[in-house]
Amino acid sequence: xxxxxxxxxxxxxxxxxxxxxxxxxxxxxxxxxxxxxxxxxxxxxxxxxxxxxxxxxxxxxxxxxxxxxxxxxxxxxxxxxxxxxxxxxxxxxxxxxxxxxxxxxxxxxxxxxxxxxxxxxxxxxxxxxxxxxxxxxxxxxxxxxxxxxxxxxxxxxxxxxxxxxxxxxxxxxxxxxxxxxxxxxxxxxxxxxxxxxxxxxxxxxxxxxxxxxxxxxxxxxxxxxxxxxxxxxx
Amino acid sequence: xxxxxxxxxxxxxxxxxxxxxxxxxxxxxxxxxxxxxxxxxxxxxxxxxxxxxxxxxxxxxxxxxxxxxxxxxxxxxxxxxxxxxxxxxxxxxxxxxxxxxxxxxxxxxxxxxxxxxxxxxxxxxxxxxxxxxxxxxxxxxxxxxxxxxxxxxxxxxxxxxxxxxxxxxxxxxxxxxxxxxxxxxxxxxxxxxxxxxxxxxxxxxxxxxxxxxxxxxxxxxxxxxxxxxxxxxx
Numbered sequence: 001x002x003x004x005x006x007x008x009x010x011x012x013x014x015x016x017x018x019x020x021x022x023x024x025x026x027x028x029x030x031x032x033x034x035x036x037x038x039x040x041x042x043x044x045x046x047x048x049x050x051x052x053x054x055x056x057x058x059x060x061x062x063x064x065x066x067x068x069x070x071x072x073x074x075x076x077x078x079x080x081x082x083x084x085x086x087x088x089x090x091x092x093x094x095x096x097x098x099x100x101x102x103x104x105x106x107x108x109x110x111x112x113x114x115x116x117x118x119x120x121x122x123x124x125x126x127x128x129x130x131x132x133x134x135x136x137x138x139x140x141x142x143x144x145x146x147x148x149x150x151x152x153x154x155x156x157x158x159x160x161x162x163x164x165x166x167x168x169x170x171x172x173x174x175x176x177x178x179x180x181x182x183x184x185x186x187x188x189x190x191x192x193x194x195x196x197x198x199x200x201x202x203x204x205x206x207x208x209x210x211x212x213x214x215x216x217x218x219x220x221x222x223x224x225x226x227x228x229x230x231x232x233x234x
Numbered sequence: 235x236x237x238x239x240x241x242x243x244x245x246x247x248x249x250x251x252x253x254x255x256x257x258x259x260x261x262x263x264x265x266x267x268x269x270x271x272x273x274x275x276x277x278x279x280x281x282x283x284x285x286x287x288x289x290x291x292x293x294x295x296x297x298x299x300x301x302x303x304x305x306x307x308x309x310x311x312x313x314x315x316x317x318x319x320x321x322x323x324x325x326x327x328x329x330x331x332x333x334x335x336x337x338x339x340x341x342x343x344x345x346x347x348x349x350x351x352x353x354x355x356x357x358x359x360x361x362x363x364x365x366x367x368x369x370x371x372x373x374x375x376x377x378x379x380x381x382x383x384x385x386x387x388x389x390x391x392x393x394x395x396x397x398x399x400x401x402x403x404x405x406x407x408x409x410x411x412x413x414x415x416x417x418x419x420x421x422x423x424x425x426x427x428x429x430x431x432x433x434x435x436x437x438x439x440x441x442x443x444x445x446x447x448x449x450x451x452x453x454x455x456x457x458x459x460x461x462x463x464x465x466x467x468x
Contacts, residue, residue: 077303078351078352105351106348106392116340120340140392140395156374159339
């Protein structure tokens with residue numbers, strides 16, 4: 001791999017991890033507003049909520065992402081999460097204080113690793129990810145100290161970094177409440193009706209209204225004082 | 235994901251990244267000799283040298299790996315390497331002093347991330363990878379400082395680490411010459427005729443004898459004073 005040095009200088013480029021959910025759609029809006037040429041990445045990892053992949057395409061188009069990629073990966077060969085293992089039920093009994101069963105082992109590490117690879121190829125110095133340490137405090141890989149450690153590692157991992165092109169992991173949502181995220185996204189033109197947060201949305205993209213992700217989303221709109229445009233199944 | 239604490243204590247488990255090449259076969263032999271229950275992982279990432287995937291299966295069987303997984307990933311959607319991009323030729327003009335075109339962006343970071351996910355699921359505290367800082371000095375993600383930074387990040391990334399189950403990235407070959415690797419492997423019963431190192435082995439698994447990987451391998455057997463059992467096409 002020989003990324004030409006010039007590819008890093010032409011224009012300000014970013015890789016944006018885009019799940020198709022509320023948070024990552026807001027992140028794409030923020031990166032776009034900051035003037036980045038955005039290259040979006042989604043992951044088809046055998047998740048239950050596959051309609052979010054369609055949502056990601058709609059959102060990438062809305063914000064004129066330069067490129068959009070869907071990475072295929074058989075995470076179900078690893079297992080261990082209710083989001084990829086069909087034998088484990090998604091809990092609907094309210095938010096838990098410990099790491100939820102919907103935690104996918106090392107997911108953000110895997111996703112950021114792919115983003116790092118793409119950053120080197122397209123010549124991007126910024127990787128945007130919609131992690132949040134407020135609502136998702138139960139996830140170890142959403143914490144600022146984890147993100148900082150990934151960035152340190154990333155800057156030893158690539159030929160681009162050795163040549164002085166340091167990469168930055170951008171986490172614009174990390175300290176925001178869900179209500180603040182929604183308010184920022186609405187101000188930047190995000191149409192949240194296009195996003196899918198539900199862990200078990202049905203094939204038409206209708207949200208269950210009961211999983212952790214739906215509960216957080218409902219609460220966010222309520223606290224933001226905004227109508228929730230989410231299409232719920234019930 | 236809730237790995238039970240007991241799963242970390244039953245038996246000494248390791249994830250071993252197994253490409254099917256000379257180095258990783260030796261690593262599996264070393265981990266097995268050290269008494270680990272080994273869970274091997276290969277990656278089908280659109281590489282030219284696909285016969286190495288068959289070699290990995292043969293080697294995993296020989297050393298009685300507890301489980302073997304092939305992770306599917308469309309790295310060619312990212313591109314940028316002669317190993318995954320069919321429009322870039324594999325160089326055969328001798329070893330280069332800079333990062334070779336066969337470097338795959340962030341490859342070890344992606345592979346180790348998957349290994350980290352599997353380690354958490356099976357309850358392994360050790361991840362073995364056959365990186366080498368001597369022969370592959372051109373690859374940034376084969377250096378000890380990179381491996382150390384990955385380990386630091388990994389121990390912030392998972393629920394298992396938060397519960398005190400620290401993971402260790404084991405690199406038993408990192409300071410060995412190719413000849414020393416071969417000598418160690420032969421002593422541990424590795425049948426190198428079963429391994430495939432060539433970057434462009436043909437469909438019968440015959441090596442080209444001319445790419446960087448073949449040149450290093452030939453030189454290693456010569457310096458070890460051992461016959462090279464590799465089936466070369468020419």
